[in-house]
Amino acid sequence: MVPVSTRNRRRKRTLGTAVSVLACAALIGGCSQAVSGTPTTIGGYSTTDVAGLPATNGPSGPKDGAPDSPLPVEGTDNGAMDKLARNAVADVEAYWTEAFPKAFPGKQFDPVKRLVSYDSAGPGIQLCGSNTAGVVNAFYCPPEDFIAWDRGTLLPQLNNSFGPMAVVTVLAHEMGHAVQHRAGTVGANDQVIVLEQQADCFTGAYFRHVAEGSSEYFQVSTGQGLNQVMGVLNFIRDSPGASDYGGNNAHGSAFDRVTAFQYGFSEGPQRCATMDLKDVEQRTTLFKSWKAQQDTDLPIDRKSLDAVEQSLRAVFRDTGAEPPKIVTEPKPCGRQQPTSPASYCADTNTVSLNLAELQKIANPPSKDASSTGYGDFAAYAQVASRYALSVQKAAGLPLDDEAAGLRTACMVGSWSGLLVEDPIGQRNPVGNLRIVPEDIDEGVSALLGEDSLIAANVNGDQVPVGFARVEAFRVGVQEGFAPCTNKYGG
Ligand SMILES: [Zn+2]
Known part of the structure; x- marks a missing residue:
């Protein structure tokens, strides 16, 4: 992830219309995409569904x-x-x-x-x-x-x-x-x-x-079995950059x-x-590093966190949602149990972070399993996931069902997609933070793992099927915000 100077930043926002659809569907009401009363099956989409097949965890x-x-x-x-x-x-x-x-x-x-x-x-x-x-x-x-x-x-x-x-x-x-x-x-x-x-x-x-x-x-099995198959594709990928x-x-x-x-x-x-x-x-996200600064990994510190916060505010501004406060110490939240490394408290609209735990996720992966990390983007995507819950709260959507996990993954994906600047000018990034193509792969790796908040609801319950987690994230990267609420319960 790379901060860019305001002077160089491009301001075109072709996905602005997609952002507005969320505001229409969720915040204003009266649009055709009303919130359904059935949290698990909305618009024909079920959270226990793998492209039309039931989610299973049997033998493979x-x-x-x-x-x-x-x-x-x-x-x-x-x-x-x-x-x-x-x-x-x-x-x-x-x-x-x-x-x-x-x-x-x-x-x-x-x-x-x-x-x-x-x-x-x-x-x-x-x-x-x-x-x-x-x-x-x-x-x-x-x-x-x-x-x-x-x-x-x-x-x-x-x-x-x-x-x-x-x-x-x-x-x-x-x-x-x-x-x-x-x-x-x-x-x-x-x-x-x-x-x-x-x-x-x-x-x-x-x-x-x-x-x-x-x-x-x-x-x-469509659960763990397909997870492993996609894990193979992840393992034998080309290295972007x-x-x-x-x-x-x-x-x-x-x-x-x-x-x-x-x-x-x-x-x-x-x-x-x-x-x-x-x-x-x-x-495609397979681009050569066309800028030297692309190789930069953001450290886990207050300055980088500010850059991430600004980026999230810029991307989610059009939803009209009140931005949450982001703090780096634990904050009590009534009877709600905190989640790690990031926690969202709806009552106070606060995201609280554990920087030491975030650092573990930000560590680069190692072949000998001595690191449990995925890289800087995977860490900051946890922060984005809790921020995305505040957007859902403002839209009056439930935060504790499984669809909330899918919406969250989709919104993190749409945030990611709006930070990509490609060398052939197909994308128009938003705000002052850019991600490099490797970052998206860090997100895929974390989503294929069992310990991420990127596709988790406010209680930290991850959507059980890896295929669905990756799909929701991918849809957000490719299509922006609109499907996050339309397809996954808006
Ligand atoms: Zn081949």
Whole structure:
């Protein structure tokens, strides 16, 4: 996060109309989007709903008693990883055999010509024009129409970190590339990011089939199970700032990847087929650091907090809500239990913060789990989440139901979206604070975790389903305030 000087700031506010819709819907009354009396199902949206499927926390992984696919795999050691990968490919192909002719009428899905297993730590073999020695990867080879994977390092690493469905995720993604070549949804000159976004989207479409219970080999719960799948996409993201969506090896930021996955899961393969560079450019957060100051992380201190407070006031000004007081010591709030690291007291319209706990969240993440942090944005997003409750209070919305958690995530997303300044001028940021693209990914990481207030109500109860948490945040980033109350209970 980066403060900018007033002199340089741009004042265009194209999302101002979106802000006004909130004021209309919630504060003035008499608009068409009245507050519903049913807090959990509003406008057809339910807080226990994952894109139309019920929220579940059952088992995820290979189904008990599922058969082992007889698909031939070249180079296999017949070990557990190859067995898992082979069953994954068989299952994803079975899905596309059904789904492909429906999504792309008049076309048939043919299985890929070969499957190849190799060990990146073993002697290299020539595959798709290069040597596999040291190549910790899985890939689809378009000219020869085959899928290959590293059973030695990549697959065990994914399996150990995220469980067996992580392996299925990666192979569904590679099959997504085979699908796009068969469907003709990419041209010879399409940018890599478009191909990758489509493949993640096709992965989402396959996972819906699994979540619906229609897979022969696998099952996935829509709660924790999909959380882990999105965690894989988050883990193998490109690092914004280091790469750019136009690059030759761009896979997308975590935000981009999770967005594409959710599009496929919610809307099916047809949505994936509409992805082109224009579609991606409008929503990508994968930008190179085009300003040196972008690398700045805000410390957790009073000065930065003032900048965040000013930014929140600027973004939420048009709602007409009285800004809350932000204090850095605990304040009693009647019988309401405080939440950490930030707490909102509706009676006094005060946000009180525990700076030491905020600092823990602001610490950069570490590979060895010694840090429980996500980065500066994730910390200040907790503050924004409690501020967003004051906006909801002013609008007369309940603060203690599950929809409040979704509205909060959406409002934090809309605040974030209004702080993004991109190098191609698609966005018009508000106020004196800017976030860098990595910041949005910090938000996604925190939302996939179990310990964040970004999608939590006034009591600190987080929306139980990670898919819904990320979706609400994403909707706010992409669409501004209006859906925060329209879709989630305004
Ligand atoms: Zn790919």
